[in-house]
Amino acid sequence: MSETQQLTRLGVEKVGSRLGAVIHGIDARQELSEEEKTFLNTELVKNKVIFLKRQFLDDEQHERFARVFGKPILHPTIAAPEGTNYTFELKSRYGRSTDSWHTDVTFVPDYPKASILRALHIPPYGGGTIWANTATAYDALPQPLKNLADTAWAIHSNDYDTNYYKFDAKQSEIADFRAEFISRIYETKHPVVRVHPQTGERNLLLGHFVVGLDGFSTRESNALVEIFQNYITEVENTLTWRWEEGDVAIWDNRATQHYAPADFDHHPRQLRRITVQGDIPLSVDGRASYYLRRP
Ligand SMILES: O=C(O)CCC(=O)C(=O)O
Numbered sequence: 445m446s447e448t449q450q451l452t453r454l455g456v457e458k459v460g461s462r463l464g465a466v467i468h469g470i471d472a473r474q475e476l477s478e479e480e481k482t483f484l485n486t487e488l489v490k491n492k493v494i495f496l497k498r499q500f501l502d503d504e505q506h507e508r509f510a511r512v513f514g515k516p517i518l519h520p521t522i523a524a525p526e527g528t529n530y531t532f533e534l535k536s537r538y539g540r541s542t543d544s545w546h547t548d549v550t551f552v553p554d555y556p557k558a559s560i561l562r563a564l565h566i567p568p569y570g571g572g573t574i575w576a577n578t579a580t581a582y583d584a585l586p587q588p589l590k591n592l593a594d595t596a597w598a599i600h601s602n603d604y605d606t607n608y609y610k611f612d613a614k615q616s617e618i619a620d621f622r623a624e625f626i627s628r629i630y631e632t633k634h635p636v637v638r639v640h641p642q643t644g645e646r647n648l649l650l651g652h653f654v655v656g657l658d659g660f661s662t663r664e665s666n667a668l669v670e671i672f673q674n675y676i677t678e679v680e681n682t683l684t685w686r687w688e689e690g691d692v693a694i695w696d697n698r699a700t701q702h703y704a705p706a707d708f709d710h711h712p713r714q715l716r717r718i719t720v721q722g723d724i725p726l727s728v729d730g731r732a733s734y735y736l737r738r739p
């Protein structure tokens with residue numbers, strides 16, 4: 445197949461106003477061409493979350509496909525399921541989900557650049573995932589709030605407040621997960637505004653691993669973070685994806701937050717995720733994020 449033929453079969457279907465596109469013409473189970481890899485990386489940065497429908501990847505294909513976007517990395521504390529090297533499992537039998545807005549793994553400085561999530565088992569209703577654009581959220585801030593965000597720093601930790609779980613999931617399941625999640629404690633200081641290394645856009649870098657803003661009291665910090673988060677999670681600033689089994693979502697973890705509503709009762713739900721290596725964020729004035737604490 446000539447290069448032009450190959451490129452013409454690739455398609456981008458925008459599915460959200462501020463972010464989100466479905467990519468057509470890619471079979472992620474196969475080894476991809478350089479053109480296809482470049483295309484996917486370009487569309488990822490442009491659309492912030494992209495979807496490939498009905499791919500039905502196995503674990504090995506998932507890990508290989510993730511390499512299109514970077515170097516797969518292990519979660520700092522949660523072990524990969526047996527038979528996989530870099531996989532993070534989201535498996536729910538009691539209605540638990542990550543029903544809290546976040547960017548993945550921001551409790552380390554060089555948190556993942558992108559996450560690649562595939563759906564194995566989806567409940568009969570609910571069980572979608574919502575993404576938000578952290579660049580348009582920044583752009584929407586009034587100038588005085590931009591000025592504050594540009595100069596503020598936040599402390600992120602994996603020992604954050606997990607009481608966010610709204611659905612009354614089985615408490616022992618939550619407790620077991622939390623125990624493993626905080627088996628080693630990390631703390632990182634990030635600028636509230638991260639300059640995107642590829643687009644130069646300013647992105648709000650917050651989410652549920654934030655334990656506080658540097659230099660503010662807990663009350664002030666909570667109030668300020670809520671103001672910023674409200675801009676991120678404004679409904680018009682988000683996109684909801686209704687999964688079908690086999691679908692793959694890839695998000696730019698430097699430019700988005702996401703949330704998985706616990707709206708599927710006790711139906712089983714299973715997804716697997718691979719994250720790829722990120723680089724260290726830089727603030728508007730060029731200062732880098734750093735560890736405050738590591739095991
Ligand atoms: O369960 C989901 O849909 C997303 C969970 C999540 O936060 C993630 O995969 O990073």
Ligand SMILES: [Fe+2]
Pocket residue numbers: 542546547548702
């Ligand atoms: Fe996540």
